[in-house]
Amino acid sequence: MKCCGHARLNGSRYARLNGSRYARLKGSRYARLKGSRYMTITEQELTSLAASHDIISLGAIADGLRRQRHGTNATFVRVAEIAADPSAPIAIAPAAGEARIVGAPPTRAAAADRVAQVAASANGVAVSGFSLADLEELAAREGVTLRALLEQLRAAGLEIVSEAPIDRLRDARRSIEEVNIAGLALARVTIHQPQSTDPMSQLKTVAELQRAVAVIRAFAPLPRRVNPAVPTTGYEDIRRVALARIVADNVPSIQVDWSLYGPKLAQVALTVGADDVDGVSADDDVSQGYRRSPLEEIRRNIHAAGYEPVQRTGRWDVLRAVDELTTQDERSR
Template identity: 25%
Template sequence: MSKIDAILDRALQGERLGLEEGIALWESNEIEKLGHVANQLMLAKHPKPITTFVVGRNINYTNVCDTYCRFCAFYRQPGSNEGYVLPDETIFQKIQETLDVGGTEILMQGGTNPNLPFSYYTNLLKEIKKRFPTIHMHSFSPAEVVKMMEVSGLPLEEVIRQLKEAGLDSIPGGGAEILDDRTRRKISRLKGSWREWMDVMQSAHRHDMTTTATMVIGFGETLEERVLHLLRVREAQDQTGGFLAFIVWTFQPDNTNMPREKLGAEDYLKAVAVSRIMLDNIPNFQSSWVTMGPEVGKQSLHFGCNDFGSTMMEENVVSAAGTTHKVNINLSLELIREAGKIPAQRNTHYQILRVFDSQEKSDRDFIMQN
């Protein structure tokens, strides 16, 4: 039995893999074998041939940011003529449009805008919940929460408490990039340590909010740093159990200050597989069709992913870097079926709202209801 076979066999037996084993998996060129084992581990958690998706919308409420990440093509520095903060009424209109098509989730994210007081966020959340009590606010990445601490002078636990009280339901995993400070200092000197990102997430978990965890590869990080990222997420999940999903994608270098060669489909699929094999305590893995395209997204459903992410009515950050794959509801259904799966709409908590088993009837009913 080869070294890789022995490692994969241990994973299938339920043994936890460590740093050296994770590096060995990433060094392996046997991508199909990694994918097969990752798929088996996914099926152990999700035995039904169902792939879920959420109908949601990204709302980028501001592009003003004083973190200046080298890899971001979206932000504008404070004082820029191209900087904006969306009017509240525009945000309300976007939420109403989301509800009108059967959407359930709003992923509201922006830059770390130093000109917005903490009351901006709490008042906005309260107004949203007053108008749209059923919408799930999956919003504000850890970097934004840290900026709220900075402008308010409040400790982390109090910021999280007030956000939840105002109407925040869960926190997205953006800004994790690579959870190792060597790479973080290289790509985003002002963004804060990996520990700071994790502190926000674990505080949210303590306040009974769920979050997601993410990883972006392709910054020039080492394989060891990638595996350390996974181990740090896994350890935190052991402590608080609040990560509902894991999402990995590749750095999109176009239009950024970090010109690099873009990683390909094989790099992405290997990352998905290794992550599923290492992260034995996170139930859901989202496919990253936004960055990788629909066809690779479809492949990822056989490499450890059980979820197709959001239909995303709107997305501005990744598309600013030249990646503009858009998937609507009907195309999501089609791609999931082409992958040999049954599509199902879920909410943010991964509760299934509707299964599209009979194609003609279910699709017709969905369109008529929305």
């Protein structure tokens, strides 16, 4: 049976590429579909995959799993970033699908005030903000529970906590559960800084966390910060994305940050397991020509990767197909 044009399930084999086997894994099926769910692979099989340097075959396996979940759609969200400083200006472009407050608030009163300011200007756009790790620290510093702080922010107008860096959280399971109990959504689980060149430990931690909380919608496996003395390579980044799709098979979406990692790496990541692009600019700057505008650039990059671009909001509501929006915009000019 063909799968995605370059990988197929055949008896006990998955990903038989160009007639040669990859990861037959001692006769057992790898990622065999049972109904609509994936079977869990063994620790030995994961170890074998993690040790492989065949990035082409590894990426093909991850892409096959990604297409089983999402077909040919690749979603993206356009974000208006707003500083947490209450004195900073608030600008939310009409094209924004999410108004995101960035930075660590100095006090909970300042955090609530800033949320209220942004919510008043959002005009229906989803308001997100803050790192859950920063909120943990703020709650501890001010002597209140994390839930009380989250409920205060929700009352001020916050809908979504922007990120949960799993390697910075004091108690990841409890803190994420508190987000859910407080009536907020969590945009993504992230990795603040890689522990080593071997990503498996962190990826397994995310999968185990999802089994416990079952509310993680997206996982961004590429680190938010990298040691400048030991930067990651493109090979390591792509390998991490592919392994994330394979290991964290219970997380719906694997995400890559457009603003942090750039269009080129984001495009390649879509071919090895990623299905969602975060952080696309909401500003429709056409000063360098329409083809250089953010919407047209993300559309072209997703198409070039072999997928259909679908714009979403911070609430994960899907907007109309990007090609339809682009055609209408071109007609209006």
